[in-house]
Amino acid sequence: MLLATGLLTASLLFSHRFLTEATQQQLLPVVQVQLPKQSVMPKAALKRLLTTEPVQADWFTSEFLEHVPISQIQQIISSLKQGLGDYQKVQEQGKNYIVVFSRGYVPAQIALDANGKIAMLFFRPPIAQGKTLEEAIAEFKTLPGKVSFLVLEGKSERAALNANTPLAVGSAFKLAVLQTLKSQIATGKRSWRDVVELQPSWKSLPSGTLQTWPDRSILTLQTLSALMISQSDNTATDSLIDIIGRQAIESITPRNRPLLTTREFFVLKSATNQKLLQRYRHSNQEQRRAILQSLAQQPLPDISEFEAKPVALDIEWFFTAQELCSLMEQVADLPLMSINPGVANAEDWQRVAFKGGSESGVLNLTTWLKAKNGKQYCVAGTWNNDAPLEESRFLSIYGSAIAGLK
Known part of the structure; x- marks a missing residue:
């Protein structure tokens, strides 16, 4: 994802939008809380949260509510019910819990203070009940805007909807960055162990946290790649683009020329640069490259500019579902691709590789799966719309399609 906005969780422990990359599972910073024993049972508190409306502020500690407002908590609960149906029960799973709904379930963690x-x-x-691929495609067709979806079993197409239509995919373009780096390593040009210093010019906006690290921090290409994929770290991405070369990446994605860095993406879309944006739109490739060079002197905008309605969706990275599965196939063997399993339940599969992408109006999920019987799948889904997306609905359909492949 490009933006560090929450989707499915809230608390002193947060999950990032892709599941972060997600889902990655992409996580925002974790605050460790030492809790004394309490008399109220966490299971009962979790059940009350999911069955009693409206959600009450006095169910939460004041520290919790400093981070997450009641309105956001209510939105998360409503989103879960909308995607998975009516609440059924809470089951214990070791020290954690499974919340069962009529159309799936959600693994959950909860902790209470001494006052309950x-x-x-x-x-x-969420883990949705399995759907047939035909059912999934029928539901995808009901979404507003443009949707593409592809399921490959090995090299064979199992299901397809607009699979050769290029759509904006957000941070899923980072698969092309990783594939280019992997190729350079295979030829001996680079090594995963190569060490670089974090440059100020590489720093971008979230998602990720590397932009907060001190300048000249020492990093390996392996570390940058793991951050780029598992946390969708934008600064790690821009670092790698500069190191391996923009045009090297463009050689495997000719539609995206010039290939934007995430920093250029944010600066070009900023409300303060509308005239520059219009000039970029009407320029040829060489003129665009000159404009991008000039952006290095522009300050980064505030991240809040991109958290509401979609902004300039023509300024993006465009890939077909077929292209994403091709890229995923070439990098799925890398261990870093499995740090964040996305929406797939990793326990159901021998191995999962995942990369997603999102901004307001854009959502992509691309997952490679190896079943316990040895079968291999790629599932790529993208949704574009000129209005904010109902992400939980897309995630539910996509997750159901994966569950149906088991």
Whole structure:
């Protein structure tokens, strides 16, 4: 993802938008809380949260509510019910819980303070009941805007909807960055162990946290790649683009020339640069490259500019579902691709590789799966619309399609 906005969880422990990359599972910073024993049972508190409306502020600690407002908590609960149906029960799973709904379930963690108030709450990506691929495509067709979807079993196409239509995919373009780096390593030009110093010019906006690290921090290409994929770290991405070369990446994605860095993406879309944006739109490739060079002197905008309605969706990275599965196939063997399993339940599969992408109006999920019987799948889904997306609905359909492949 490009933006560090929460989707499925709230608390002193947060999950990032892709599941972060997600889902990655992409996580915002974790605050460790030492809690005394309490008399109220966490299971009962979790059940009350999911069955009693409206959500009450006095169920939570004041520290919790400093981070997450009641309105956001209510939105998360409503989103879960909308995607998975009516609440059924809470089951214990070791020290954690499974919240069962009529159309799936959600792994959850909860901790209470000594007074029985919620001090930590964490919902993992929902696991929907399996759907047939035909059912999934029928539901995808009901979404407003443009949707593409592709399921490959090995090299064979199992299901497809607009699979050769280029759509904006957000941070999923980072698969092309990783594939280019992997190729350079294979030829001996670079090594995963190569060490670089973090340059100020590489720093971008979230998602990720590397932009907060001190200048000249020492990093390996392996570390940058792991951050780029598992946390969708934008600064790690821009670092790698500069190191391996923009045009080297463009050689495997000719549609995206010039290939934008994430910093250029944010600066070009900023409300303060509308004239520059219009000039960029009407320029040829060489003129665009000159404009991008000039952006290095522009300050980064505030991240809040991009958290509401979609902004300039023509300024993006465009890939077909077929292209994403091709890129994923070439990098899925890398261990860093499995740090964040996305929406798939990793326990159901021998191996999962994932990369997603999102900004307001853009959502992509691309997952490579190896089943316990050895079968291999790629599932790529993208949704674009000129209005904010109902992400939980897309995630539910996509997750159901994956569950149906088991």
